[in-house]
Amino acid sequence: MSFNTKKIKKNAFRITKDREVTALRIRVPGGHINAKYLSLIKEIADEYGNGTLHITTRQGFEVPGISFADFEEVNKKIAPILEGMEKEIGVKIADPREGYPAAGTRNVSACIGNRVCRYSNYDTTEMAQQIEKNIFPNDYHVKIALSGCPNDCIKGHLQDFGILGMVEPIYHQERCIGCKACVDNCHKRVTSALSFEQERVLRDEKRCIGCGECILQCPTNAWERGEQFFKVVIMGRTGKKNPRLAKPFLKWASRDVVIAIVNNVYDYIERHIDTSLAKEHIGYIVDRTGYPKFKEEILKGVELNSECEIADKINWNGYQTGEKI
Amino acid sequence: MGFNFSENGFNQLLESLNQDYQIYAPVRKKNKDSFSANDLITYDLIKSLEEIELTVKSKYSAKEIVFPIRETLFHFVEGEQFIASDTDDKYIIFLRPCDRNAFKRLDKIFLENGPEEDIYYKRLRENVKFFVIECTSGFDSCFCVSMESNTVEAEDYAAFLRFEENGVSCEVNDQDLAVEFSSQAEEIKFEPQFIEKNKVEVKLPDREKLTNEVFEHQLWTEYSQRCIACGRCNTSCPTCSCFTVKDVLYDENKKSGERFRRWAGCHIDGFTEMAGGHNFREDYGDRMRYKTMHKIYDFGERFDFDMCVGCGRCDDVCPEYISFSKCINKLSTIIEEGV
Numbered sequence: 281m282s283f284n285t286k287k288i289k290k291n292a293f294r295i296t297k298d299r300e301v302t303a304l305r306i307r308v309p310g311g312h313i314n315a316k317y318l319s320l321i322k323e324i325a326d327e328y329g330n331g332t333l334h335i336t337t338r339q340g341f342e343v344p345g346i347s348f349a350d351f352e353e354v355n356k357k358i359a360p361i362l363e364g365m366e367k368e369i370g371v372k373i374a375d376p377r378e379g380y381p382a383a384g385t386r387n388v389s390a391c392i393g394n395r396v397c398r399y400s401n402y403d404t405t406e407m408a409q410q411i412e413k414n415i416f417p418n419d420y421h422v423k424i425a426l427s428g429c430p431n432d433c434i435k436g437h438l439q440d441f442g443i444l445g446m447v448e449p450i451y452h453q454e455r456c457i458g459c460k461a462c463v464d465n466c467h468k469r470v471t472s473a474l475s476f477e478q479e480r481v482l483r484d485e486k487r488c489i490g491c492g493e494c495i496l497q498c499p500t501n502a503w504e505r506g507e508q509f510f511k512v513v514i515m516g517r518t519g520k521k522n523p524r525l526a527k528p529f530l531k532w533a534s535r536d537v538v539i540a541i542v543n544n545v546y547d548y549i550e551r552h553i554d555t556s557l558a559k560e561h562i563g564y565i566v567d568r569t570g571y572p573k574f575k576e577e578i579l580k581g582v583e584l585n586s587e588c589e590i591a592d593k594i595n596w597n598g599y600q601t602g603e604k605i
Numbered sequence: 606m607g608f609n610f611s612e613n614g615f616n617q618l619l620e621s622l623n624q625d626y627q628i629y630a631p632v633r634k635k636n637k638d639s640f641s642a643n644d645l646i647t648y649d650l651i652k653s654l655e656e657i658e659l660t661v662k663s664k665y666s667a668k669e670i671v672f673p674i675r676e677t678l679f680h681f682v683e684g685e686q687f688i689a690s691d692t693d694d695k696y697i698i699f700l701r702p703c704d705r706n707a708f709k710r711l712d713k714i715f716l717e718n719g720p721e722e723d724i725y726y727k728r729l730r731e732n733v734k735f736f737v738i739e740c741t742s743g744f745d746s747c748f749c750v751s752m753e754s755n756t757v758e759a760e761d762y763a764a765f766l767r768f769e770e771n772g773v774s775c776e777v778n779d780q781d782l783a784v785e786f787s788s789q790a791e792e793i794k795f796e797p798q799f800i801e802k803n804k805v806e807v808k809l810p811d812r813e814k815l816t817n818e819v820f821e822h823q824l825w826t827e828y829s830q831r832c833i834a835c836g837r838c839n840t841s842c843p844t845c846s847c848f849t850v851k852d853v854l855y856d857e858n859k860k861s862g863e864r865f866r867r868w869a870g871c872h873i874d875g876f877t878e879m880a881g882g883h884n885f886r887e888d889y890g891d892r893m894r895y896k897t898m899h900k901i902y903d904f905g906e907r908f909d910f911d912m913c914v915g916c917g918r919c920d921d922v923c924p925e926y927i928s929f930s931k932c933i934n935k936l937s938t939i940i941e942e943g944v
């Protein structure tokens with residue numbers, strides 16, 4: 281058997297333990313899939329694979345047991361998935377019958393968001409799809425995930441970019457019945473940003489993380505759902521060298537700002553990637569250039585909204601896996 | 606007198622009424638409900654027909670216009686008290702039959718219940734004219750027919766409106782407004798229609814049979830476990846009228862400040878707190894029982910109708926899916942069957 285492994289991998293197929301077979305990764309941008317595609321995926325698994333599916337942590341499907349001889353045929357078969365789940369949302373794909381055009385930039389995943397979850401501050405899938413449209417196809421290794429609120433159920437804290445929904449709660453004293461449900465809840469479950477003084481609720485803006493729980497608690501809508509914002513945590517990762525949680529980079533960033541910085545990531549990588557390596561994850565590039573350089577370049581040309589706060593410095597720590605425990 | 610307006614015609618009417626009245630109606634506030642991307646349907650000022658939301662029941666009632674959530678009663682300045690000033694504003698409120706009937710309950714409580722009339726309620730209430738919105742199908746949780754609040758007497762509204770595809774037909778009772786209406790529309794024959802059947806029907810328990818035993822019934826224990834005392838059933842109710850009075854002082858030497866009242870609710874912590882911090886209705890099931898008895902028994906003993914008007918809002922808003930109509934029916938069954 282002879283083929284270019286790099287090409288195969290770029291096409292979202294994997295080199296596996298078994299020399300004869302490969303596995304195909306199917307992206308599900310925003311983690312939400314029209315159920316009709318499941319029958320197609322099942323068909324491929326039954327017909328070309330070994331009849332099983334692996335559900336990936338990035339919310340995709342991996343179809344194992346596909347013979348290398350069949351990969352072009354499989355690509356033709358998944359064309360409707362590329363049409364419906366990628367082209368449909370604006371991703372540029374020249375020929376959907378040739379399979380995925382890239383695999384470096386991973387599926388943009390998302391928690392279930394406000395299509396279902398009461399805590400979510402926005403439609404995570406919709407925004408994930410917009411980001412997918414802007415950055416895919418791309419060979420550079422970037423992992424992005426979106427959560428509806430700071431609960432971060434999609435674990436954005438383990439991604440290069442974790443995008444967490446925030447909302448500005450606006451208090452209307454004239455609607456407040458002083459039940460303190462918001463105050464008690466923020467104290468017990470969030471950051472104790474609220475206090476009750478002089479028969480009114482005060483919000484400490486420095487402590488408030490914009491989760492919106494106070495809005496959900498209030499029995500009179502005295503907390504108004506204000507503008508939508510985002511917290512962006514960056515450069516979290518697992519991996520063999522130095523696993524670590526992402527740290528806050530932006531707070532109270534507007535949607536436009538989030539979209540713009542993600543778009544800028546690729547130029548930054550282009551300039552600094554170590555081309556002697558087969559691949560280099562963005563987190564390690566940031567380790568090399570330092571956060572100030574990253575910050576300067578990623579914010580280039582980005583018009584920050586006035587509420588947006590940016591981290592002065594970031595110390596990720598994490599730990600070195602070789603350390604004695 | 607009956608009239609028919611085109612949409613344009615009705616908007617012109619609203620425009621001229623707006624010169625003298627603040628007009629309140631249920632409106633849709635985009636993305637403003639508690640959950641993100643959900644619209645809040647609530648009362649607010651309107652200027653045009655298009656702003657009125659007729660397809661969904663409002664989350665809160667018009668109660669807050671006449672009985673504000675928080676209302677200043679006195680100002681204190683240098684040891685003297687001044688009654689909070691009044692405005693000359695006049696109001697028109699668009700509301701459904703149940704909600705109009707809810708005001709009859711509020712009138713009883715604020716104007717006929719105590720030794721004196723409540724001046725704060727009265728001075729707002731006197732300036733209100735009601736425009737009743739005809740209900741054609743009602744909403745899923747409504748049980749106004751069972752509570753006999755599906756109909757409204759002609760003397761209880763200034764106007765009664767039927768919203769049609771291409772305009773508004775209505776009847777006007779208020780003499781001051783009749784001139785305004787007749788100068789802008791042609792006269793027609795108009796007969797108000799009332800809804801006669803809801804999807805939800807409630808059977809009220811036989812008053813005679815409500816005994817102490819029912820008070821101890823395990824029915825209430827179920828609610829002790831389910832209710833979380835969030836108070837939404839109280840705040841959305843058009844007839845809940847409890848409030849607490851509080852003072853706040855603005856400065857350190859305690860010379861200036863205000864006394865205000867704000868809504869309270871029997872389901873909310875602190876409602877029955879007495880001096881010394883003793884809270885005698887701590888159990889949430891006891892609170893449910895208290896509310897139920899008040900809404901469908903105690904009030905009716907004193908006045909000639911029950912307090913609950915069957916608007917169904919408490920069912921719509923309860924995060925624990927506790928249904929008040931279901932509770933009343935369960936109570937009736939227990940009493941009838943003695944279980």
Ligand code: SF4
Nearest residue numbers: 466488489491492494
């Ligand atoms: S948004 Fe969250 S952190 Fe801020 S005050 Fe409300 S509950 Fe507390």
Ligand code: SF4
Nearest residue numbers: 456457459460462498
């Ligand atoms: S939950 Fe709402 S009503 Fe209760 S104290 Fe907070 S703002 Fe006031």
Ligand code: SF4
Nearest residue numbers: 703740743747749916
């Ligand atoms: S309870 Fe429902 S049907 Fe009855 S008057 Fe009110 S809104 Fe209309």
Ligand code: SF4
Nearest residue numbers: 842913914916917919
């Ligand atoms: S108790 Fe419930 S159904 Fe009855 S008037 Fe109040 S909110 Fe409406």
Ligand code: SF4
Nearest residue numbers: 832833835836838923
């Ligand atoms: S709305 Fe439901 S949970 Fe909240 S206090 Fe009322 S009955 Fe209890």
